[in-house]
Amino acid sequence: MKKVAVFMGSKSDLELMKSCFDTLKKFEIPFDVYILSAHRTPDEVAEVCKTADENYRVIIAAAGFAAHLAGTIAGKVTIPVIGIPVDNSSFKGFDSLLSTVQMPPGVPVATVTTGKAGATNAAVLAAQILSVGYPELREKLKAYKKEMKEKVLKANEEAKAYSYNP
Amino acid sequence: MKKVAVFMGSKSDLELMKSCFDTLKKFEIPFDVYILSAHRTPDEVAEVCKTADENYRVIIAAAGFAAHLAGTIAGKVTIPVIGIPVDNSSFKGFDSLLSTVQMPPGVPVATVTTGKAGATNAAVLAAQILSVGYPELREKLKAYKKEMKEKVLKANEEAKAYSYNP
Amino acid sequence: MKKVAVFMGSKSDLELMKSCFDTLKKFEIPFDVYILSAHRTPDEVAEVCKTADENYRVIIAAAGFAAHLAGTIAGKVTIPVIGIPVDNSSFKGFDSLLSTVQMPPGVPVATVTTGKAGATNAAVLAAQILSVGYPELREKLKAYKKEMKEKVLKANEEAKAYSYNP
Amino acid sequence: MKKVAVFMGSKSDLELMKSCFDTLKKFEIPFDVYILSAHRTPDEVAEVCKTADENYRVIIAAAGFAAHLAGTIAGKVTIPVIGIPVDNSSFKGFDSLLSTVQMPPGVPVATVTTGKAGATNAAVLAAQILSVGYPELREKLKAYKKEMKEKVLKANEEAKAYSYNP
Amino acid sequence: MKKVAVFMGSKSDLELMKSCFDTLKKFEIPFDVYILSAHRTPDEVAEVCKTADENYRVIIAAAGFAAHLAGTIAGKVTIPVIGIPVDNSSFKGFDSLLSTVQMPPGVPVATVTTGKAGATNAAVLAAQILSVGYPELREKLKAYKKEMKEKVLKANEEAKAYSYNP
Amino acid sequence: MKKVAVFMGSKSDLELMKSCFDTLKKFEIPFDVYILSAHRTPDEVAEVCKTADENYRVIIAAAGFAAHLAGTIAGKVTIPVIGIPVDNSSFKGFDSLLSTVQMPPGVPVATVTTGKAGATNAAVLAAQILSVGYPELREKLKAYKKEMKEKVLKANEEAKAYSYNP
Amino acid sequence: MKKVAVFMGSKSDLELMKSCFDTLKKFEIPFDVYILSAHRTPDEVAEVCKTADENYRVIIAAAGFAAHLAGTIAGKVTIPVIGIPVDNSSFKGFDSLLSTVQMPPGVPVATVTTGKAGATNAAVLAAQILSVGYPELREKLKAYKKEMKEKVLKANEEAKAYSYNP
Amino acid sequence: MKKVAVFMGSKSDLELMKSCFDTLKKFEIPFDVYILSAHRTPDEVAEVCKTADENYRVIIAAAGFAAHLAGTIAGKVTIPVIGIPVDNSSFKGFDSLLSTVQMPPGVPVATVTTGKAGATNAAVLAAQILSVGYPELREKLKAYKKEMKEKVLKANEEAKAYSYNP
Secondary structure: OOEEEEEEOOHHHHHHHHHHHHHHHHOOOOEEEEEOOOOOOHHHHHHHHHOHHHHEEEEEEEEOOOOOHHHHHHOOOOOOEEEEEOOOOOOOOHHHHHHHHOOOOOOOOEEOOOHHHHHHHHHHHHHHHHOOOOOHHHHHHHHHHHHHHHHHHHHHHHHHHHOEOO | OOEEEEEEOOHHHHHHHHHHHHHHHHOOOOEEEEEOOOOOOHHHHHHHHHOHHHHEEEEEEEEOOOOOHHHHHHOOOOOOEEEEEOOOOOOOOHHHHHHHHOOOOOOOOEEOOOHHHHHHHHHHHHHHHHOOOOOHHHHHHHHHHHHHHHHHHHHHHHHHHHOEOO | OOEEEEEEOOHHHHHHHHHHHHHHHHOOOOEEEEEOOOOOOHHHHHHHHHOHHHHEEEEEEEEOOOOOHHHHHHOOOOOOEEEEEOOOOOOOOHHHHHHHHOOOOOOOOEEOOOHHHHHHHHHHHHHHHHOOOOOHHHHHHHHHHHHHHHHHHHHHHHHHHHOEOO | OOEEEEEEOOHHHHHHHHHHHHHHHHOOOOEEEEEOOOOOOHHHHHHHHHOHHHHEEEEEEEEOOOOOHHHHHHOOOOOOEEEEEOOOOOOOOHHHHHHHHOOOOOOOOEEOOOHHHHHHHHHHHHHHHHOOOOOHHHHHHHHHHHHHHHHHHHHHHHHHHHOEOO | OOEEEEEEOOHHHHHHHHHHHHHHHHOOOOEEEEEOOOOOOHHHHHHHHHOHHHHEEEEEEEEOOOOOHHHHHHOOOOOOEEEEEOOOOOOOOHHHHHHHHOOOOOOOOEEOOOHHHHHHHHHHHHHHHHOOOOOHHHHHHHHHHHHHHHHHHHHHHHHHHHOEOO | OOEEEEEEOOHHHHHHHHHHHHHHHHOOOOEEEEEOOOOOOHHHHHHHHHOHHHHEEEEEEEEOOOOOHHHHHHOOOOOOEEEEEOOOOOOOOHHHHHHHHOOOOOOOOEEOOOHHHHHHHHHHHHHHHHOOOOOHHHHHHHHHHHHHHHHHHHHHHHHHHHOEOO | OOEEEEEEOOHHHHHHHHHHHHHHHHOOOOEEEEEOOOOOOHHHHHHHHHOHHHHEEEEEEEEOOOOOHHHHHHOOOOOOEEEEEOOOOOOOOHHHHHHHHOOOOOOOOEEOOOHHHHHHHHHHHHHHHHOOOOOHHHHHHHHHHHHHHHHHHHHHHHHHHHOEOO | OOEEEEEEOOHHHHHHHHHHHHHHHHOOOOEEEEEOOOOOOHHHHHHHHHOHHHHEEEEEEEEOOOOOHHHHHHOOOOOOEEEEEOOOOOOOOHHHHHHHHOOOOOOOOEEOOOHHHHHHHHHHHHHHHHOOOOOHHHHHHHHHHHHHHHHHHHHHHHHHHHOEOO
């Protein structure tokens, strides 16, 4: 299976990205991790992008503040780019959400939830996208959905204890 | 090629979606169009979703206000769902953006730009996603990128007339 | 008395919902508790909704992030649905408020305050709504109002100590 | 059937409220209309509220800017109060939404969508609430839901013409 | 000197209001403290307001959430009403700011800074307003300004140590 | 009667300020009008402020964008300063509201509604403040309140025509 | 004098930029105009940046939506980059403001006002920056300030006609 | 080298400003530090500004709340003024950002990121601006950029350990 490339704008995003890594592994999707900044290492980002269409099938990019990383990559590749707005500035991801999602016509970034929930969702979305070419992922995604559902249903069982029928 | 399903929450979204249709056609991606509301026709949405994993490879969903359409579909399928936040309420798409992108962990919606720019971007993202399974789209995407670039470069030529060198 | 159905999108909402449960009990309103997610368990939500018009008189639904739970239910029933925007994302309930309240024409969600205050208010609103059919609740609501008032008046008595008349 | 009281903060809200009136009439729900301001005619608001618990079963209140009307009424009655945030200030209803929905614990306002969509939704919510005591409204609400659905399904039929299957 | 009336919507606002009390005392302005809620004790608020034009010269009102207290009072009196938006909800005073300041034409609330800074500023503004009728306050205000200035100038002296002249 | 000084940041604010002028005239409050910018004519603003404590009893200042005018004046005088956030930038007065109201502790600006409603409210607030020293204004304010009330009550009479009692 | 480089993300920004061009010309500052998009022509942007430190002394970049242009350039040059947030999306420049100003530590963008006011301000800021190396600009800036002041003072003269002294 | 003047609105900003001081020192740029408030010490601010065009080449100003300090200075000097929006109010720098950046046409403030990141960026921007007149700074800026890059590349090396190739 072609790999996913996971970019982070900063080392400090590693903690947030743990759930992204764990979820990709759960789907047995191979991935390369890059810590590269759109502003501090533009050449290195460009370098990876040059062969990204060949080496990868999906790119995930997490960044905070004026989060340009996902958009910068999207300008250089033709494979899908998923953006995770990191919520580490004064504005709690509001700036990174708008910087990631509001891309001009023709250069989309597939933006997911801000913060930790987004890290998980980026991995699930990557699996869904890959399933277009790797149908075996479809079953894993169904199993994942079922697992989530069962966890909720278990909680729902426990919830009955809170009902009140005087 | 497996088709894309394009959902709109309301007939009034048709004008905004024109650029989405045109862009999909440009990529020669076949698509079915549905006008179905998550809240007014939940059963019909569910019905389409039941076979969506078989019939489609990507879903695009455009909705305004408390835009639940993309999220509702995402809860029922395992193929990628792209959400377009329509900017038709008092809050100019701010409500639909948050309602579309802030999905809980495990159920992503690939959210694009609000409004008309998003309609175009949803189509391009769909093409990028489909290219994972249909490599012939890769070349079309490269041509699309080149075309955009050339349009900008032509404008850039004209821009020189605005330079000022007294 | 017909029961109230109280939905939560996640087990983690239980703490927030305590004041909702306590307030419903105070009014001796029987209720069933469900932990069901609009996105992870859409079929189970639909299942409960199928008979909700018969089994319940009011539905309360609490959810965070792109809070679709209340709206999803509102699309499937004709009894009143009260939505509590949970404030657990990066945006402190701003996303869940807009996702809950900005419903399209024809499918209202009776939205209350974000967070813990909303959990209490949902219960009081449920009691007010039920009082339309169960007039005995009117007296309890008047007593509740009086109790609140007396608590404030007691604080007002204590407040005099802060006055300053040199 | 006990009547609904519909309050507006200003004569200029009449246009927006047309869809509220029309929808209430559609459900054959009798209603009294008041144009009374929480700030300019507080005594008259209080006067109507004094007997509101007897005369009415639901109150609808529409106001813009720092919209206090619904909340003021909610502080004086025990029947359900529905608030419509009017979008007529510089902030397009953002101020009236927060002023209406963010009520302190114990005094809920059932808030609906901002603007015209909210005017319709307030009427539908009123019908849903009244149905608790007037079960004949249940059928009308089901018919209303069906009518909405059929309108969407008709649009969905027309939507097929936009599909593209080269 | 005619007194100032200081209202709080809740006992929990007392801590925030300490700086308001202290500043009023600094100016030797007598004041009465009320803990009264616009929604829980509307009659008591109305009662105080009935004689407020006679008993007081300025009113200060602090409230959080959908902060209606200052506006409610402003609708009932003709003396100036100062509103302090308390920052205790999920939205950190953003809701109370808009609920306090966005009053409709004809019924102003003199709104000050959100939170603790606002509590101080309300007291200073009250002193400035009272100085219109009690010119002796003018000197105290000038002394207060001078004191603030000297504190800053002292800090400015210390700041020199941070200068850097290699 | 001591005069009010009315400042505008720009000539283009004149239209908005018409309702402020008209309302001050209604109360027969004399006023001087200045068009002076905090940033373009800081010395002239300072010059007027130097004698403002003697010449005026209240200052009204209207400004848009990063509205510093009211705050700048407040830093130089000890009489009350009323700020009107003009809604002429891309952000429709959101920037000018925060720039006007969020003054640091010790230097309050009495902020009113954004836009045209604020222009009226600034004049009414000025009259209320002046009434502390000029009790004759109290009666005019009561008459103004009565007039507003009667206008509403007249509208309320007409509103009855919209009631529906089948 | 070394030139300024003025970038626009799109041809449609030309109208907004007119005041930028006019103001630069007023200061007799030579400039080159580029219409280049960070996402559609990243290589061409990089190409210009490669020699920008030699060819230019200041860069101005105007962009809307998720405005990455200024930030992208700032990552590649060491001369000052001024960013103008264009207000052309649904969010009226709120997205472009945050995308432009919230740059991570080490890579500043000197951000000015959104929209047309920002286009003028970018030119003035460029002149101020250039004056560090070209002291002759200092006098022109003083003349510009004086001219602005005189325009305001002229308006202030006319403003007297609005004063009211019965 | 002509010095930079660094202003803070309050002593409490010193901690935030440490990274500004450290970065300026790294570039060996001499600077004077002032703690002066636009509102509490307007005369002293004006005093420093009077000779600022002679004594300094760049001014940095950090302020929170309705941050007027940078704008006030910009109105009085012709050298570039950099504004740092401090994030210490209820609104986490949202108020200070808008108060700093939204300057009217003709009087720009070069605004940087909110909070600590902005303190660093102000220093870097100051170095970039000074480099127009002091070309020796160009090399230091390139070294700084290289250092940032190397830090990222080192992190990127470590990042490889997180890659997953089953």
